[in-house]
Amino acid sequence: MIREIDTKEIAEAIKDMCIAVNYKLSPDMEEKLSTAKETEVAPLGKKIIGQLLENLEIAETEQIPICQDTGMAVVFLEVGQDVHFTGEPIEDAVNAGVRAGYEEGYLRKSVVGDPILRVNTKDNTPAVIHYSIVPGSNVKITVGPKGFGSENMSRVFMLKPADGIEGVKNAILTAVSDAGPNACPPMVIGVGVGGTFEKAAIMAKEALVKHPEEDRPQWTKDLEEEMLERINGLGIGPGGLGGSTTALAVNVRSFATHIAGLPVAVNICCHVNRHMERTI
Amino acid sequence: MEYKMTLPITAEKAKTLEAGDYVYLTGELYVARDAAHKRLYELIAEGKELPIDLTDATIYYMGPSPAREGRPIGSAGPTTASRMDKYAPTLLDLGQKAMIGKGKRTKEVLDAIVRNDGVYFAAVGGAGALLSKCIVKSEIVCYEDLGAEAIRRITVEDFPVIVVADCKGNNLYAIAAEKYKK
Numbered sequence: 288m289i290r291e292i293d294t295k296e297i298a299e300a301i302k303d304m305c306i307a308v309n310y311k312l313s314p315d316m317e318e319k320l321s322t323a324k325e326t327e328v329a330p331l332g333k334k335i336i337g338q339l340l341e342n343l344e345i346a347e348t349e350q351i352p353i354c355q356d357t358g359m360a361v362v363f364l365e366v367g368q369d370v371h372f373t374g375e376p377i378e379d380a381v382n383a384g385v386r387a388g389y390e391e392g393y394l395r396k397s398v399v400g401d402p403i404l405r406v407n408t409k410d411n412t413p414a415v416i417h418y419s420i421v422p423g424s425n426v427k428i429t430v431g432p433k434g435f436g437s438e439n440m441s442r443v444f445m446l447k448p449a450d451g452i453e454g455v456k457n458a459i460l461t462a463v464s465d466a467g468p469n470a471c472p473p474m475v476i477g478v479g480v481g482g483t484f485e486k487a488a489i490m491a492k493e494a495l496v497k498h499p500e501e502d503r504p505q506w507t508k509d510l511e512e513e514m515l516e517r518i519n520g521l522g523i524g525p526g527g528l529g530g531s532t533t534a535l536a537v538n539v540r541s542f543a544t545h546i547a548g549l550p551v552a553v554n555i556c557c558h559v560n561r562h563m564e565r566t567i
Numbered sequence: 568m569e570y571k572m573t574l575p576i577t578a579e580k581a582k583t584l585e586a587g588d589y590v591y592l593t594g595e596l597y598v599a600r601d602a603a604h605k606r607l608y609e610l611i612a613e614g615k616e617l618p619i620d621l622t623d624a625t626i627y628y629m630g631p632s633p634a635r636e637g638r639p640i641g642s643a644g645p646t647t648a649s650r651m652d653k654y655a656p657t658l659l660d661l662g663q664k665a666m667i668g669k670g671k672r673t674k675e676v677l678d679a680i681v682r683n684d685g686v687y688f689a690a691v692g693g694a695g696a697l698l699s700k701c702i703v704k705s706e707i708v709c710y711e712d713l714g715a716e717a718i719r720r721i722t723v724e725d726f727p728v729i730v731v732a733d734c735k736g737n738n739l740y741a742i743a744a745e746k747y748k749k
Binding site for chain 2: 328329331332335338339341342343345346349350351352353354355356357393394395396397405407409436439467468469470471520521522523524526527528529530531557558559
């Protein structure tokens with residue numbers, strides 16, 4: 288059965304989500320930050336985590352965005368193959384939602400229309416949109432506005448198959464060490480292993496903003512655990528000013544790859560790992 | 568050490584600051600980031616007059632979110648300072664004393680801090696709502712066409728910063744991580 292969905296509905300949802308994620312962090316992130324306040328060993332680090340928690344409270348109660356960098360809007364659309372969109376083109380609807388959200392939500396317009404000419408579009412569009420077609424008749428929307436302090440510190444490594452899991456670990460540690468204080472630690476690390484150059488990067492982004500995949504190899508879970516411990520042993524700490532809390536989470540996704548390659552993408556995010564899902 | 572300091576920060580005041588000090592700043596400072604720095608730098612290269620007075624100036628690397636009605640400013644945390652590294656030594660040589668941002672600086676910037684008795688402070692990245700509460704006044708000085716990147720003059724009260732690089736050549740980022748490394 289074909290289900291008709293007016294793209295206006297998509298625009299409306301995206302508007303609401305852009306605003307909501309910029310004022311209130313998802314419960315999983317807030318919980319991790321609260322735990323870190325207890326476990327952090329450095330006095331200054333503890334103080335900074337305390338300020339980040341206070342910042343979250345002020346953001347919600349006084350309606351001031353959690354961070355002034357309210358991000359470039361990244362939107363994942365998982366479209367059921369039985370969906371028929373009506374109304375304005377879907378891409379226009381997504382951008383209309385972003386435009387309305389950033390205007391009505393007092394969010395910063397951080398997008399330039401051309402990477403070299405660099406004139407601000409003044410409405411935070413266009414969004415970066417990733418579409419996929421899935422079974423069913425629903426549309427799942429994931430919105431994850433991405434700040435660039437941490438985006439700038441993200442990396443793609445094209446490793447050799449012989450580098451193996453140790454190569455993957457070194458790649459992650461290199462990216463995080465190089466990022467240091469620039470990425471507003473404590474960070475969240477999204478990792479994509481396998482696929483092609485661009486698939487690895489998209490998986491790394493998905494690892495940040497989507498729920499963990501239920502069915503995935505055990506090594507990805509082991510890697511997350513080991514990496515979190517080793518990253519926190521780097522000493523970078525909250526604000527990069529020293530301490531035992533450098534990352535709050537490491538999330539790993541993987542995919543099949545070519546006999547000749549081992550792509551690894553490390554997408555770094557600060558504690559303001561804004562993400563929200565809604566199904567229509 | 569934790570103490571309060573009034574702006575402007577002069578060479579004399581900068582000399583008392585040490586990497587690791589926690590300082591609450593009160594007074595007037597400028598806000599400028601990437602695009603505004605590029606324009607200032609171009610004016611300097613052309614030998615033209617600058618729209619702001621750099622003497623003992625403190626520049627906060629920041630681009631705020633829009634202010635709601637009745638508020639001076641929106642969310643207002645620091646942006647990554649390294650993107651201003653290309654321009655900072657020249658501005659310090661022309662009289663600027665202090666920078667507020669977050670993240671690593673190049674050797675050229677650290678040298679310019681030592682040479683000019685300057686200072687580089689970090690504000691807590693990702694605490695834009697909290698920091699906005701310490702800003703009591705904000706006005707656009709120039710480059711309004713740049714939107715969030717316009718140059719502003721703001722008044723702060725007990726604005727919390729940490730000395731990262733002092734004029735004796737100490738760099739907190741380099742020492743702190745070593746201390747807690749396992």
